[in-house]
Amino acid sequence: MTAEVLPAPVAAPVAAPAIELAGAARWYGNVVAVNDVSFSLGAGVTGLLGPNGAGKTTLLHMLAGFLAPSAGTVRVLGRSPHRDPSVYRQIGLVPERESVYSFLTGFEYVRYNGRLQGLANADSAARVAIARVGLEDAADRPIGTYSKGMRQRAKVAGALVHEPQVLLLDEPFNGMDPRQRLAMMDLLGEMANAGRTILFSSHILEEVERIGTEILVMVAGRLAASGDFRAIRALMTDRPHTVTIHSSDDRKLATTLMADSAVFAVELQPNGLSVRTAHLSAFRRIVATSCQAAQVRLLEVLPADESLESVFDYLVRR
Amino acid sequence: MSTANRVTASSPTGNIYDLGYRHYDGKRRGRWYAAWSLYVDSLRGIWGFGRPMSAKAAPFILAGLYAFPAAIQLAFSSVIAQSVKEGNAANLFEYGNYFTGLGILMILFCVAQAPEVVCRDQRYQVLPLYFTRAMGRSDYALARLASLSTALFLALMVPMFALFVGDVLMGADAFAAIGTELPKSLPSIPANLLVAVSMASISLALSSYSPRRAYSAIGLVAYFLLMEAVPAIIYGVGQHAGWTWADKLVLTTPITSLQAATDWFFGRSLTARGFPDTLGPDAYVLACIASAALFTGILLFRYRRVAA
C-alpha cells in the first residue's frame, strides 16, 4: 500500500539526504507504532500528517534519537541519532508536550538552550531567535505566565537558537492563533529556503497545505503516501473525484456527460454542475468533447475537493 | 468527500438536531452516592486496580511483606505446633505484637500511597470538577480518608487472619480451636481499626498540604520518624533537668502510642519503649483517638480552604 507516489523531494545543496529512513519500525511490546517506513528528505519543509495515534510522534522521536528503531535504520545527516549526542549539534527539536521550565523567562530559556549547545555568544543568539519568533515583548517574563501560543514560540526559539540543519517539530502550531500561525509558517518557509530540512507533524490540514507542499501521510503506523499532495491526489485513480463545472447551459451538458461511462453522477446545483468521476485526466477530455457535442460553452472547471483534507480523509478511511 | 455535499451556504436557517442524548431524566442519587463512588474509586486506586501493573507494585509488595511473617507462621504451623508440644516456646507473632514488630511497613504503605490519593487532584487542578458535583468539600475529604483507612485496615487484617488460621490448624480439634481462638483474635478488629484510621488521618492531612507527591512523601516520613525520635530525646534531656511534664510527650508519638493502644486492646503490659509506665494504658487509646480527630480536623480544614 505504501506506494511512493513521487520521488522524494531532492534538495539542491546537500549531497546525502538530511533525513533517511529505511524500513524503520518501532513497536512497544506487541503494539506496532511505526511499521516499515522508508523515505528520505532533503532541504525544504515537509509536513508529517496523520490522525492521532498514527505514529507521528514515535517517528519524530526516532529521528530525534529518543527511540531506537526496532527494525530498519534511521539516519539524520548520515548518522544514527540514537546514542550519538553529537548529532544534536545539527538538530533542533520542538516536542509536543507543553512543558517548559516555567520558572525561567523566555530569554533565559532560549539562552540556556544556546549555552547547552555550546554557543560562545548564547546571549546574542538567544536575542536573534526570540526576535525570529516575535517574542521580544514577553522575553523577560517567566514562561509560566505565557499563553499556549507564546510557550509554543518560546519552544521553537529554543530549538533554532543554534541554527540547526534539521528542525523537527511535533504539532508546532498547537495553541497558536491564526496570525501567529501564519508568522510561524513564514518563518519555517524562510528557514527551508536557506537550505534547512524541516519536518513538522500536524493533524490540521490547512497548516500543511500552506507551507508544506511535500507531505508524508501516516496511517496506522505506515507511510500511506509521500510527495506533493496534489500529485498524490491525482494518482489515486480508484477514488471518485468531484468537479464543479460552470457552463452556458448546465442542464444540457449534464445529459451529455451522463452518457459517458467515466462519469458516475451529475448533480445540478445553483452554482454549477457537480460531477463525480473516476479518472481526472480522462474526464478532462470528456468534458471537452461533451461540450463540443452539446454545443455548450464551458465557463469554468473547478476540482471541488482538491483540498488536503479530502486526500487525508480518503487515505485514513481506506 | 464531505466537501461536495455541504449545502449550508444555500440554507440560511439553522437546525439543532435532538439526537436523544441531551437530557437525563433518570434518578439522581445525590450526595451520598457521589461520596460512595469516590470512596470506591479511591480504594481501587490505592490498590492499583484499574491502573497499570506498575501502580499495583508498591501497595501489594508492602502489604505482602507485612503479611509475610504471618504467612510463614501459617505454612509451618504443624512444625511449630510440634515444637510447642515439646515445650519449646517459639518466639511467635501474636495478634497483639504483630503491628509493634512490623509497623514500619505500614508507615511505608502510607508514605507510598497517601500522596497518590490526594496530591494529583491538586497538581492537575481537578478539584473544581469534584466540588461542582453533588459532593461537598468535606464529603470529598472524608471519602478519601475512608478509602485510605479501609485500605490500611485490609492490609493490617490479612496477617491477623493468617495467624488465626494457623492457630486453628495447630489445635488437634479444629472446631474446639475456633472456639478458643475467636475471643483471643477479636480485639484485633478494633485495635487495627484504630491503627488504620489514625495512620490514614495523619497521612492524608499532611499529604494534602502539597500538590507534589515527592514533597508529601518526604513530609510524611519526616513526621512519622521525627515524632518518634524527638519526644524521646526531650524526655531524656528532661530527666536530667527534672522536667516532670516530659513523660507526657510520649502521647504525641504516632507509632509508639498506637503500639501501646494495641496492647490495651489485648490486655497486654505496655511496650512503649523508652518511656516510663507512669501513664495508664487507656491514656494511649485516648491519645490515638484524639490524634485521629485532630488530623481529620486538619484535613477538613485544608479542604475548606484549598483553592479549587
Added chain:
Amino acid sequence: MPAPVSVLPEIVRITFRQLLGRRRTLLLLLLAALPVLLAVIFRLAGQVDVKEYSTGVFDTVSLTIVLPLTAVLFGTGAFGAENDEGTILYLLAKPIPRWIIVASKALAAVLLAVSLTVASVVLGGLVELFPAGPDGVAATEAQVVAMVVGSICYVALFVPLSLFTRRALVIGIGYMLVWEGALSFMLPGIANLSIRQYAIGASTAIYRLPLEETRLPADTAFVLSAILVVVAMAIATWRLRRFELSGGSD
C-alpha cells in the same frame, strides 16, 4: 567532540531552581533546623554533654533522619523534576556527553544536600558542643565530615535509581527505613554496604564520635564511598545513554 565542561554550571544552576521552591525549601529548612532546636533544648536543660548529644541528637536525628531524607529528596529530584515535567527532552537533545549531564545533576543535588546538612550540624554544634571544649569542636568537625560523605554517597545512590523508576523516592525511603534502619541493626555484617556506616567511619578520620556502633575504619569508609560513587555514576551514565522515551505510540 570536545568535552563542553562549561555547560556543567549551567545545568547545576537550573537544577537548583528546580529543586528549590518556596514551600519545598521551607519543609527542608524545618527539617534541618530540628537538630539545632534540640541543641537549644539541651542547653536550656543545662546539659552540655558530647556523648548524650552525639547519640541522642546527631545519631538518631541528623544521621538517621535528616541526612537520608534530604539526600533522597534532592538525589531523586535532580532527574525526577525533569522527568515529571517532561523537560528532560530539552536537556538530552543537546550535544553534551551523557556523563557530564549525570555529573551536573549529581553535583547540584550534592551541593544542596551538603549545605543543608552541614549547616544543620554546625549550628547544632555551635550551640551544644562548642561549650564542651576541644572535644566538642572536634566532634562537630567529625559530624561535618559524616554529613559530607553521607550526602555524596546517598545522592550517588539515588540519582541512578531515579533513572530506572518513577517511584524512586518511595523506594529510596524504603531503603532508608528497611536497609539502613532495621536490617543494619539486625545484621552487623552489612556494614560494608551501609552508607550510614561509611559516614560514621569517615568521620573517625577527625574524631571518634561516641556512637553505639562504629564498624568501619576511616580509610575503608573512604575507599568504599569512592567505589560507590564511581559505580553509581557509571550506571547512571550508561542508563542515560540508553535513554528511551517510554509510553504511548502517538
